[in-house]
Amino acid sequence: QNRFHTPHNAQNADRRVNAQNNYSRQSQGQLQTTMAADGPCITAISTLDWPAENDIEYGLIQCAGRSYLAYESRLLNRREFLHSSSFYQASNNNNGASSSGNDGDEDDGSGEKKKKEYDLLSLSERKLKKLNYYQVLGANLPMHASTEDIRKAYHKACLKYHPDKTGRGEEDEVFLLVKAAFDTLSDPTKRRSYDSTVDFDESIPKEGVEEADFYAVYGPVFERNLRFASFNDPMRQAANNANNDTSSNSGGGKKKGGQKKKNRKSASSNNLASQQVEKCPPFGDDDTPLDQVHAFYEFWIHFESWRDFTLKATKETEHDVEAADSRDEKRWMKQEIDRKVKKMKKEEMARINLLVERAMSADPRLRREKERVQNEKAAAAEAKRKEEEAKAEKERLEREKREAEEEKKRMEEEFKKKDAKKQREMEKKQLRKAKQLFRKLTMTAYQAAITSDGSSGNDAVWDDLEKMNDDIELLCDKLSAMELGSLSDALGGANAVEDDGDGICVEALVEVKQCAVETAAGAERQSLLAIKQRNQARKEAAEKQRELKAAKASSPWSKEELAALAKAVKKYPPGGSNRWDAIALFVNNLCKLAEPRTKEECIEKYNQVASSAAPPTDSTNSVADDKDAEDGATSEAWTEEQDAQLQEMLRKYPADMDKNERWKAIANGIDGKSKKECVQRFKAIREAVRQGKK
Numbered sequence: 199q200n201r202f203h204t205p206h207n208a209q210n211a212d213r214r215v216n217a218q219n220n221y222s223r224q225s226q227g228q229l230q231t232t233m234a235a236d237g238p239c240i241t242a243i244s245t246l247d248w249p250a251e252n253d254i255e256y257g258l259i260q261c262a263g264r265s266y267l268a269y270e271s272r273l274l275n276r277r278e279f280l281h282s283s284s285f286y287q288a289s290n291n292n293n294g295a296s297s298s299g300n301d302g303d304e305d306d307g308s309g310e311k312k313k314k315e316y317d318l319l320s321l322s323e324r325k326l327k328k329l330n331y332y333q334v335l336g337a338n339l340p341m342h343a344s345t346e347d348i349r350k351a352y353h354k355a356c357l358k359y360h361p362d363k364t365g366r367g368e369e370d371e372v373f374l375l376v377k378a379a380f381d382t383l384s385d386p387t388k389r390r391s392y393d394s395t396v397d398f399d400e401s402i403p404k405e406g407v408e409e410a411d412f413y414a415v416y417g418p419v420f421e422r423n424l425r426f427a428s429f430n431d432p433m434r435q436a437a438n439n440a441n442n443d444t445s446s447n448s449g450g451g452k453k454k455g456g457q458k459k460k461n462r463k464s465a466s467s468n469n470l471a472s473q474q475v476e477k478c479p480p481f482g483d484d485d486t487p488l489d490q491v492h493a494f495y496e497f498w499i500h501f502e503s504w505r506d507f508t509l510k511a512t513k514e515t516e517h518d519v520e521a522a523d524s525r526d527e528k529r530w531m532k533q534e535i536d537r538k539v540k541k542m543k544k545e546e547m548a549r550i551n552l553l554v555e556r557a558m559s560a561d562p563r564l565r566r567e568k569e570r571v572q573n574e575k576a577a578a579a580e581a582k583r584k585e586e587e588a589k590a591e592k593e594r595l596e597r598e599k600r601e602a603e604e605e606k607k608r609m610e611e612e613f614k615k616k617d618a619k620k621q622r623e624m625e626k627k628q629l630r631k632a633k634q635l636f637r638k639l640t641m642t643a644y645q646a647a648i649t650s651d652g653s654s655g656n657d658a659v660w661d662d663l664e665k666m667n668d669d670i671e672l673l674c675d676k677l678s679a680m681e682l683g684s685l686s687d688a689l690g691g692a693n694a695v696e697d698d699g700d701g702i703c704v705e706a707l708v709e710v711k712q713c714a715v716e717t718a719a720g721a722e723r724q725s726l727l728a729i730k731q732r733n734q735a736r737k738e739a740a741e742k743q744r745e746l747k748a749a750k751a752s753s754p755w756s757k758e759e760l761a762a763l764a765k766a767v768k769k770y771p772p773g774g775s776n777r778w779d780a781i782a783l784f785v786n787n788l789c790k791l792a793e794p795r796t797k798e799e800c801i802e803k804y805n806q807v808a809s810s811a812a813p814p815t816d817s818t819n820s821v822a823d824d825k826d827a828e829d830g831a832t833s834e835a836w837t838e839e840q841d842a843q844l845q846e847m848l849r850k851y852p853a854d855m856d857k858n859e860r861w862k863a864i865a866n867g868i869d870g871k872s873k874k875e876c877v878q879r880f881k882a883i884r885e886a887v888r889q890g891k892k
Contacts, residue, residue, distance in 0.1 A: 263418075318359060318372045326371070330396050331379035341393065342430075345384065352380040390432050391509035398425070402553045409562040416557050417481050420498070423550065424478055431504035484562065491563050498554045505546055511538035625679065632682040633674045639689040639702065640670050640710060647704045659707045669714035676717045685710055753793070755803055762788040763800060763807075773886045778835060801835045836871075836879055843868045844879060 315337050318326065332339045335351040343351075355376045361368055382388045399422060403415045424430070479494040480486070512519075515534050522528035558564055644666055647659055660666035674682070686692070688709055694701035755763075765788075766781040774780070778797035786794040836844075847864040855863075865873040 318375070319364065323371070326375060331383055331392065334375055334379040335383070345386075348380070348383045352376070352384075355380075386433050387506075388509070390504070391506045393432055394426070394505040394507060395510045398422070400549065402549065403556065405556055405560070407556075407560045409560075409565075412560055412562060413481070413483055416560070419553065420481055420557070423553065426503040426505040427478060428502045428504055429477065433504070486563065488563065488567055491561070495554060495558055495564075498550070501550055501554075503543075503546060503550065505543075507539045507542035507546070508535065511535045511542060514538060629679040629682070632679040632686065635686050635692055635695070636674065636682045636689075637670060638695050639686050639691075640666070640707070642695065643689050643702050643704050643707050646702055647707055659711060669711065669718075672717055673710070673714050676720075677713075685713065756789075758789050759785060759791075759795070760803075760807075763803060766800075767804065773882050773889065775883075775886050798835075840868055840871060841879075844871075844876060847876075848880070 318334065321329075326334075332341050332343070335348065335355050339347065339351045357363065359370070359373050359376050361370055361373055364370065364373075366373070382392050402419060407415050428434070478497050479490055481494060482490055512535055515531075515538055517531040517534060519528055519531050519535075522531055644660070644663070660669070673685070677685075685706075688703065688706040690701045690703050690706075694703075762785045763781070766784040769784065770777050770780050778801055782795055782797040782800045785791075785800065844864070847867040850867070851860045851863050853860070861873045861877055865871060865876050868876060871879075
């Protein structure tokens with residue numbers, strides 16, 4: 199049986215029930231109802247087995263769809279919460295057609311349909327429970343009605359259902375229901391909680407909706423949930439109405455300037471806020487631009503719901519705050535209700551998010567866009583892959599070409615190296631043969647030139663075989679194979695050797711000796727030139743060192759540097775290894791100098807302080823004592839090169855030699871040092887080694 203009834207249908211049903219009951223009573227009493235004299239006579243034949251009203255089973259039919267919503271709105275005068283929604287606008291645009299097809303509706307001339315008022319006293323208790331508070335106060339009272347409209351509807355209902363008018367007493371259920379409706383709807387907070395739960399379908403479509411049914415399935419769901427958008431908040435509407443009333447009444451009476459200014463400021467801010475109210479983008483259809491589709495889902499992703507679950511949480515927790523026995527119990531009840539409200543709010547947002555996710559996954563517009571983006575990405579990836587393949591192929595070809603060129607170049611270089619090696623080996627072989635031939639020819643010619651008494655008889659030729667061999671070896675070392683070949687040809691060539699010396703030209707020995715003399719003189723000149731160049735380089739290096747030393751010596755020593763030098767001399771006593779290097783490092787680290795002092799500068803400053811005519815101080819005395827005990831350094835300290843020469847001479851001349859001869863030889867091998875200085879340096883090093891071992 200349908201759960202929705204109009205007052206007209208309800209009254210007809212009650213009349214049918216009363217007639218049936220009367221008919222049953224007449225049948226049981228064997229009563230006969232006689233009409234007019236000339237009318238028919240009705241006689242009861244048998245009783246009807248009609249069940250009692252309490253025994254009738256009632257079922258609920260879940261109805262949905264746009265047609266059903268229109269039917270419900272037409273019958274029970276139900277108004278949409280979203281009076282600006284597409285359905286409400288469509289119903290207003292079709293006022294003429296609706297009014298012509300519904301005899302119970304009236305038109306007041308403004309385009310708004312009016313429902314026929316129904317009498318609450320004629321409705322049964324079951325039907326009264328089905329009405330919401332808006333329907334109780336008036337059939338034409340919409341859910342978005344203002345506070346003033348609710349107050350007027352309540353006054354009208356009181357004139358009709360007040361106990362003084364009906365005579366049904368103070369406990370009349372109808373009047374109590376009217377009073378409860380006004381108490382709830384007149385309080386903005388209670389009304390907000392009531393509107394959050396009354397007549398609202400929280401169901402969302404399941405997954406797997408076909409593309410053809412997408413707009414018909416999801417459109418009404420989003421429109422239904424738009425009822426709880428922030429711009430449809432009853433509290434905001436009530437505040438705007440109150441501010442408008444305040445601004446409209448601010449002109450009457452005398453007020454202070456500050457109060458008027460405050461009212462004007464509040465009114466202007468509220469008007470600005472009302473102008474900036476957000477609106478939900480349309481759901482659209484299959485031809486809606488994609489940017490509008492994204493704007494629609496962006497709105498729902500950041501959807502802010504004003505839905506208040508306080509009333510529902512109070513009913514579920516069964517806590518009556520007003521009936522609490524103490525403040526603690528009242529506080530506990532409020533905490534329980536708040537906890538339940540938070541949970542319901544969280545579930546509500548999860549439901550909205552699930553709705554948005556399912557809609558976005560099933561939206562054919564987003565699917566097409568997703569496929570388009572995927573195709574573009576695939577095309578871009580394919581183009582990039584082909585480009586990379588072409589680039590890789592190009593690089594491969596270039597690499598192969600480069601490798602082929604490098605391989606060709608390498609092979610050419612190897613061939614060149616092999617040819618050069620063969621050439622060098624051939625030249626070496628020719629030089630070796632030329633040297634052998636030259637030696638044989640020279641020895642044969644010399645033997646042929648000497649007399650019986652062992653002399654050559656020619657002043658231009660060697661008198662001593664050893665001198666000849668030295669000159670021959672000198673020529674073999676300095677001359678090339680071609681030059682040796684020319685000298686061999688002058689001596690008679692290879693044929694002279696094969697003929698056992700018959701073709702030897704003895705007179706060519708003079709030319710050979712002259713060549714040896716000239717070669718020796720040239721080698722000596724080259725040696726002298728090299729020695730001269732080496733000495734010149736040493737002289738230039740020494741000059742640069744003196745200039746650098748003079749430049750550094752020109753910078754005066756500060757008191758901090760002198761104090762650091764005195765401390766370093768005390769810290770590092772004589773005889774230590776690399777003493778002056780350690781002293782210079784100590785001075786540089788302590789004074790943090792931009793240009794560090796060298797050990798030569800430290801030694802020079804130490805000598806100046808030690809030889810100065812100033813009265814001796816602790817620091818100068820220590821420096822003077824250090825000078826006396828220095829490693830034989832009377833005017834100049836030992837350098838690293840001199841220490842290396844000393845070590846080399848000590849290894850060259852062992853200790854089993856005569857001491858005097860040994861130290862003389864060692865001093866001769868060290869530049870600028872005497873025998874005494876070498877002995878003192880050796881003793882200092884030996885003492886330092888012993889102290890280090892201890």
